[in-house]
Amino acid sequence: MFKILRNIFFRAFFLYVLAGSLIFFFADRDRAWNHVVTSALSRYMPLPDNWVEFKRDRYKTALPKMKEFERYYRKVAQLMPFSPEAQAMAGYCYFYDGEIATAEKSYQQAVRIYPKVFNFHYNLGLISLKHRDLPKALEHFKNSVAVVPFENIQYIVNSRIYMPFLPFARQPEAVAAAMGAYTQDVYRRAYIQILSIGEVMKDYKVMLDYSRRAIASGFMDKGMAYYYAGRAAYELKEYENGARYFQEAVKNGFRYGQTFYMLGLCLKELHRPENGSAFIAAASLTKDKKVFKAEEPPMELLIY
């Protein structure tokens, strides 16, 4: 019996079991793991000099050093699965590396962990657009504008992962100004996406609802938002509202041929054909004959 036991316990694997048990029972594993991961990742982070180029060029220049970022964020996401922005940054890299499905999964994971970040939803919307899945894209863009801007900014500026990308990270005033402009820009993009998709899908209720929200939030050019609201109201046969919105659009400087034309159509429907015809005529007579072309926001994922 002793011989059998000796044969079992005097083997090298027993030493490994012993070492493993010691670590399991006596080591502060969680604390150690957190520290080890953070330190190792900090050192693994690509050189700060490259951040600027990464931000500016992304993958366009296909420089080999961009691959460093990809590897880094993949590693961050792997070792910090509960860090939403790590998942999102990995998703960003996957997207530009052509792994769209993996990118989508990463962003979905980020949203599951923490849904109150604008870019997670917005980028998912862009990915869905790439798949030509308009209803899904619409849903994601709607979620993106539902994020409270203040909470979004707070999250971004407090994130260690986004820190290197933030402009003037050391000057709080500069950060505040830059983040204000950033919010204005990205929310505007999201509203335009929603309105454009609503128009393509002929979902005029959504279009009307979100153009009103855009007007209220102030993120979008008011004239344009009123124009979209007018378009949606016209299609929903709310001619009175439509006429009002188009008038507001003109007041807010959205003096395009289409605005006058649509206003004329509304007025005609409201049994004021003379006025309507006058506006339709004005549409073709506008001085510079400006024609409104719906803006297409760039198909470019947001880093933060």
Place this chain on the structure above:
Amino acid sequence: MSLSVKNIFGSFRFFLGLAIILWVYSFWVFLSREAAVISDAVSFYDHTKFYVDNISRGVYPFWDPLWSCGSPNEFFLRRIGPFNPFLFLIVVPYKLGLPYWPVFAAFLTFYFFLGMTGFYKLVLEVLKDKSMAIIAFVLLTFSSLGTRVFDSYVMMFMTPLIWFFYFGFVFGRTGHRSALLGMVFCTMLLMTTYIPFYFLVVLLTFVIFFVPFFPKETLNFAKNGGHFIKRHPVLFVLCLMALGLSCAPGILFFKAAAEGIFAMPLRHFNALDPHALTVKADVTTYWAIPEDLLYSSFYLEDLRQFDFAVFYVPFFTIILFVIGIVTKVNRKTFFIFMWGSFLFAMGSPYLFGLYDFLHNHIFFFKYFRNLHFFLWLVLLPLFIVFVVEQMRMFLKMLDKNPQRKPLAFLFILAVHVALGTFLFWQQNFNYSSWIVLALSLVIFCCLVRRRLSLWVLCCLCFLTIVIQPLEAYHHLKRNVLKYLAFSVYDQFHPQFQYTRTQKTIVVMPPVGQTAPALEGKNNPLYFGTQWFNLLWDKMDFKILQKYTFNKFVLYDNVSAFDEKRQDLLIVQEAWAKNLNVAFVPEKSGPEISPGGAAHALVIEKESPQLRVLDSNVNHVKLLTNLPMRKFLVFNDGYYPGWHASINGKETPLYRANIAFKGLWVPSGKQEVEFRFGISPRYLLEPFLVGFYFLFLVVWVWPWKKDRSVIGAKNV
């Protein structure tokens, strides 16, 4: 053919030669200076170059005028081990006219293989199996330890450490005088190279574990020691004296650090203890063994990313490790396991509380910060000895139980299949891992079935070990910057320079590529006098840089600087406007001499007012010819130990303009001299250079005669 692999390998020299050829081929890009060395290897190169340049001119460099506008060179000398006689393998050919870099690269190669040869002999001494010793040698040589030659100076203390243990084991077995002298010599090198506390930790922990595991061997060692004292009392006393002498420079340096006259803010940062060498525990524990291992694992997933400072062992080591799980544990493996585990626990402060305990209770733990060094210094070689001992045990097991061969065959197959599955799961891009796995399977099958001729098997083993490292090194060569980095130490100027070359690296990018932007000041000072550190910290960097560009400035007025208020803005303004006023501490008793021109006279080159007659790093002699008495500021760091004389008469030397040297020079022709390192304590170091040489000769001479005695029983 015997089943043991004792007979597999032929001569060690053959494999040593082969390993050198492959290693040199792999690292030729660095050895030929096509790619630059990085990190600590840069400073090792710089300080060795500075040392060699001066020693070859007969000057022992106590002072470094190039570092932080003049700093004591003691710290950097401690790092390179200035008394190491092997450094003269660089000095002699360089003095004979050979270019520096090839000589230096040859020295690095030599010293690395000296260490590896020591490792072979150590394993041979411990395991008493030549083939296993050769396997261990090849495994260590082709681990990532070889890459550290080009990014650190770890080999400078690893080589003597390996040889120390070898001589220790030999002395324990034979009690021979040469072995003891070898131990003493290695200890002398270790006490004067880098920080001796690493060696002390390794030695103490070794003793703590060795004594209970090997009481008989410990007793033998003690007996041999006793016999040695009886037989050679004079030699024993000389050895003690030699050890004492080797400790002296370290102790003096330690005392100077306690006085706080030099500063090392980068490592001393945040520490409460005023001792300049103190490192706060947080700084030490930030990067330790687990951090190094995890960081390395990022690169090992895909060898194409292989880089410096990545902990790597050839894949064959892992195969041996896994095969070894069924082997019996003997005293040696248990001892290695326990000692290694202790060092691992100590080097993993966030995992176990052992380091905190040692830091709080053992004084010298406060003075070193690189816990991950233990990974390279001890754990890596220990792991290799551990796996080769397991392999030896495995083969022994097969030898003893031939009836179990089918079982062994199945086990080997299972291990290889398991490792293959693991590689597959890891989506491993390292094709060499698959080749190693296949070759390893062939080798072990042959070892079980006893097929293949001796030489074929020999070559297969060597190939299996080196094939993956060669791939890793190949990728390393591709990943490193191909920039030639020159430092000011590359351009040694025997003549005095009136203006200062800033200690920055001049990067020469290849055509078509832009060099990375270099900033003059982007981090705390690494090492300098405490006063220069103050300037570095508080002064506008551009003004400081502009002011220190010229080494001599003549003033008419001297003002007292309030040391308590430390209002550097006054000094900064004076420098920016080149006002005709120098600043000295109040307690220095400045002599105020009002009047004179609005601006100070800056000496930009040899002039009728001031001409350098003679100089080296420790000494500057000037001839001045001034129309009236002036205060001369020599913009080279002020430091205790500097003396000044005018026409051979000692004269007061002030700390001027916060951090530099200043003195009053009378009108007319005067011979002014600044000297450093003339007090008796400075005689010790040049003496030790000669002493180490002498000790080496005294030791090697009889050892050469008695080599047969030492090595006879091993083979």
